Amino acid sequence: xxxxxxxxxxxxxxxxxxxxxxxxxxxxxxxxxxxxxxxxxxxxxxxxxxxxxxxxxxxxxxxxxxxxxxxxxxxxxxxxxxxxxxxxxxxxxxxxxxxxxxxxxxxxxxxxxxxxxxxxxxxxxxxxxxxxxxxxxxxxxxxxxxxxxxxxxxxxxxxxxxxxxxxxxxxxxxxxxxxxxxxxxxxxxxxxxxxxxxxxxxxxxxxxxxxxxxxxxxxxxxxxxxxxxxxxxxxxxxxxxxxxxxxxxxxxxxxxxxxxxxxxxxxxxxxxxxxxxxxxxxxxxxxxxxxxxxxxxxxxxxxxxxxxxxxxxxxxxxxxxxxxxxxxxxxxxxxxxxxxxxxxxxxxxxxxxxxxxxxxxxxxxxxxxxxxxxxxxxxxxxxxxxxxxxxxxxxxxxxxxxxxxxxxxxxxxxxxxxxxxxxxxxxxxxxxxxxxxxxxxxxxxxxxxxxxxxxxxxx
Numbered sequence: 001x002x003x004x005x006x007x008x009x010x011x012x013x014x015x016x017x018x019x020x021x022x023x024x025x026x027x028x029x030x031x032x033x034x035x036x037x038x039x040x041x042x043x044x045x046x047x048x049x050x051x052x053x054x055x056x057x058x059x060x061x062x063x064x065x066x067x068x069x070x071x072x073x074x075x076x077x078x079x080x081x082x083x084x085x086x087x088x089x090x091x092x093x094x095x096x097x098x099x100x101x102x103x104x105x106x107x108x109x110x111x112x113x114x115x116x117x118x119x120x121x122x123x124x125x126x127x128x129x130x131x132x133x134x135x136x137x138x139x140x141x142x143x144x145x146x147x148x149x150x151x152x153x154x155x156x157x158x159x160x161x162x163x164x165x166x167x168x169x170x171x172x173x174x175x176x177x178x179x180x181x182x183x184x185x186x187x188x189x190x191x192x193x194x195x196x197x198x199x200x201x202x203x204x205x206x207x208x209x210x211x212x213x214x215x216x217x218x219x220x221x222x223x224x225x226x227x228x229x230x231x232x233x234x235x236x237x238x239x240x241x242x243x244x245x246x247x248x249x250x251x252x253x254x255x256x257x258x259x260x261x262x263x264x265x266x267x268x269x270x271x272x273x274x275x276x277x278x279x280x281x282x283x284x285x286x287x288x289x290x291x292x293x294x295x296x297x298x299x300x301x302x303x304x305x306x307x308x309x310x311x312x313x314x315x316x317x318x319x320x321x322x323x324x325x326x327x328x329x330x331x332x333x334x335x336x337x338x339x340x341x342x343x344x345x346x347x348x349x350x351x352x353x354x355x356x357x358x359x360x361x362x363x364x365x366x367x368x369x370x371x372x373x374x375x376x377x378x379x380x381x382x383x384x385x386x387x388x389x390x391x392x393x394x395x396x397x398x399x400x401x402x403x404x405x406x407x408x409x410x411x412x413x414x415x416x417x418x419x420x421x422x423x424x425x426x427x428x429x430x431x432x433x434x435x436x437x438x439x440x441x442x443x444x445x446x447x448x449x450x451x452x453x454x455x456x457x458x459x
Contacts, residue, residue: 016040082348083145092222093134127228133199140203220249298458304381314387318448321360343391383414
């Protein structure tokens with residue numbers, strides 16, 4: 001291909017990527033958006049193969065990676081989707097680091113001068129440290145989301161000062177690399193190593209309630225890392241695709257923070273629950289709660305005029321989305337107005353609950369976001385909370401609580417509240433929930449899928 005043809009092909013691929021983002025903005029067009037993204041990537045890959053002499057090696061790597069990806073995609077459960085996303089982000093960051101190392105080691109093979117110009121050094125510096133931080137931060141997010149590491153914040157004295165000092169030292173080594181007349185491997189290596197450590201330290205103090213923001217933030221970081229490497233290699237496809245991912249991830253992070261009434265910097269510097277000594281999961285006082293059976297819950301819902309179902313991570317763990325759809329259909333047959341209330345950060349990643357309900361083919365018009373449905377709770381007969389905790393916790397309205405100020409679904413304003421949980425354990429943020437102890441609340445203990453199936457039988 002000529003240079004102009006390559007540029008045109010990359011431009012066409014970029015247009016498909018933009019159309020993909022547009023399609024993914026709505027559940028109704030998400031499949032079409034995915035298709036556009038796949039077509040754009042196929043064009044980009046084919047174009048790259050035509051301008052390289054190592055197409056056999058590239059095809060072999062694509063075959064290996066594609067096979068692994070296909071196997072994982074078929075086996076992964078919907079409950080594991082958040083940690084899978086975090087793991088994929090880590091690979092993007094690590095790829096950026098490896099490309100930067102290769103470019104520094106042999107710039108000529110990447111079309112760069114034998115002695116790297118200062119502009120290329122700056123681009124490699126940015127792509128490398130962003131990629132390294134993305135990798136280590138994503139690994140921590142993966143460990144927390146998969147339960148291999150506690151979701152509670154991990155803090156120590158002087159943590160922010162340590163992070164600041166490391167950041168300054170990392171930039172110092174980067175400047176040393178930047179101003180060196182020859183390739184300064186010690187400076188580059190130290191800068192990269194500190195970036196790996198910094199990504200680890202930035203994520204460990206972030207509590208469970210902020211993990212959806214972390215997912216979108218790391219998504220943004222991976223995009224900027226790719227864009228930085230794209231500038232270094234003079235590859236417009238990497239620049240455009242990376243910028244799309246980086247900017248869309250940043251916008252999503254902003255939306256998530258706004259939904260939780262949280263400044264972005266506050267999330268990065270600690271997250272909900274960082275003051276774990278101030279408020280524990282329970283204050284030690286003996287609290288009483290009312291419990292009931294699935295039959296009791298079915299009777300109340302079957303005789304109600306309106307029911308709002310609030311799905312949470314417990315629904316995902318139990319894989320109860322199809323049973324919930326059947327429950328909603330049975331209630332509709334009895335003339336009950338059933339809707340689903342979605343909190344922006346319910347689950348472990350943005351849109352987690354929307355994905356689960358879409359998989360069960362629950363009509364989109366029944367699924368409402370927090371801002372759309374919150375005013376209706378006070379006029380609702382029954383609210384059924386399935387495995388949600390922090391997003392319906394009235395502690396968000398109590399000054400001094402670690403989640404104070406976080407917008408929640410106002411389930412506590414309904415006439416009757418039914419909560420399906422395995423136990424009275426605290427949520428992912430490690431906080432007790434006063435909703436469970438209200439006179440209007442009935443706890444139904446058990447696996448969400450089994451309980452909902454029993455409700456359907458009772459109806």
